[in-house]
Amino acid sequence: MTWTGPSDAPPSVRIATLAPSLQPSERRVADAIAADLSDAVESTAQQLADQVGVGRASVIRTAQTLGYDGYPQLRVALAREIAFAPGRPVEGDGTAVGMLRAAVETFAASLPRVTAALTESGVQDFVRTLDEADRVLIAANGLSAPLGLDAAMRLGAAGRPAEYVPDTLAQQIAARQLGPSAVCLALSGSGANQPTLTVASAARDSGARVLALTSFANAPLVGLADTALVIPPVTDSFRDELLHTSRATLTLVLEQLVELLLDRRGERARNAHTAVLAVLSQSLRE
Known part of the structure; x- marks a missing residue:
């Protein structure tokens, strides 16, 4: 490739x-x-x-x-x-705080490359497909599972209801019943998580479109997706991605994709936010 x-x-x-x-x-x-x-x-x-x-x-x-x-x-x-290239991050001074600061600065230095592999057409199609789908099923497993829950909550708050169930078999069962008007949103850092690939494949077999968010352009998940957004890993290699996994960049991009969706949905999104704030106001107390 x-x-x-x-x-x-x-x-x-x-x-x-x-x-x-x-x-x-x-x-x-x-x-x-x-x-x-x-x-x-x-x-x-x-x-x-x-x-x-x-x-x-x-x-x-x-x-x-x-x-x-x-x-x-x-x-x-x-x-x-x-x-x-940005300047090199300050090295840790041997203290716990210093090591933490150095790690955060190293991550910050990598942020400019987060969107380097994205195209305007890819992002536009991704957001448009999410908006227009009759049904959205989220496939996310392993270390990407928290992304699935976060995506479902953010999309719901934007007035774009999405389904996420942690059980992989339940994801597969739901995927087989999606149909042509639905979308499967597959989230996987490696793009090679077998349960997620199985769900995405089942969604394709049902006629649904598959949207993917991953870190590697050649990942099997990209081959299954109608539209794939590739977010380069903050680590230096695929091996490092497996050993020192971070989903921080995927989380960041996912949050901003929802913001783009909010902007696209206009009044519908504002009405959804009003409903969310009404619920939050009832759940907070001094």
Whole structure:
């Protein structure tokens, strides 16, 4: 699979979202580039090939898989990314607060890349499909399960009722009964969670449209989706995503997608918010 996202997406985003689908030799090249962008800019294709122990053709092929005509064009893109990259976060000072602060700053530095793989048409279609569907079923399991509950509550508050049940079999049963006027919203960081893939597949078989929110452009979930929004992981690799999973960026984007939905729904959304505030006012006390 080659890069099909926005042409202005930086190399590090392309590497992060395509990494699991790269061939072993390409993966070694991509990992070396991601580990030291500056060194890759200063290296020729042959020098990088010698450094990672692959043939020069593998370096060129990696650049083309990432969406560039060749390695010289990739070097130019790397130089541009370095030039506009934010400053390095402050390192921890050894205290608990210092380590926490450093982690938060590292995360903050990665935020500009969160939307780098999104396209205007993809976001517009995602929001429009959510708005127009007669029924919305949310598929989210494993570490993405909290996203499912959060999405259901936010969509409901926006006047766009959505169903989410934690049980995976219940999700599959509901998915098989959706039909052409319904939507399955599948949420999975890895895009490879088997229960979620099964639910999405069942939804497609019913004739429903599948919307996906995931972190990897080549994930199996993307192949099942009619529209997929890819949010690059804050971690450096697919392995890190599995070991040090974070759904913070997916949560952030999901919240903003609901805001776009609110704007699209206009008066309907305002009426829903009025109802929500009425309920909240009755549940609060001094």
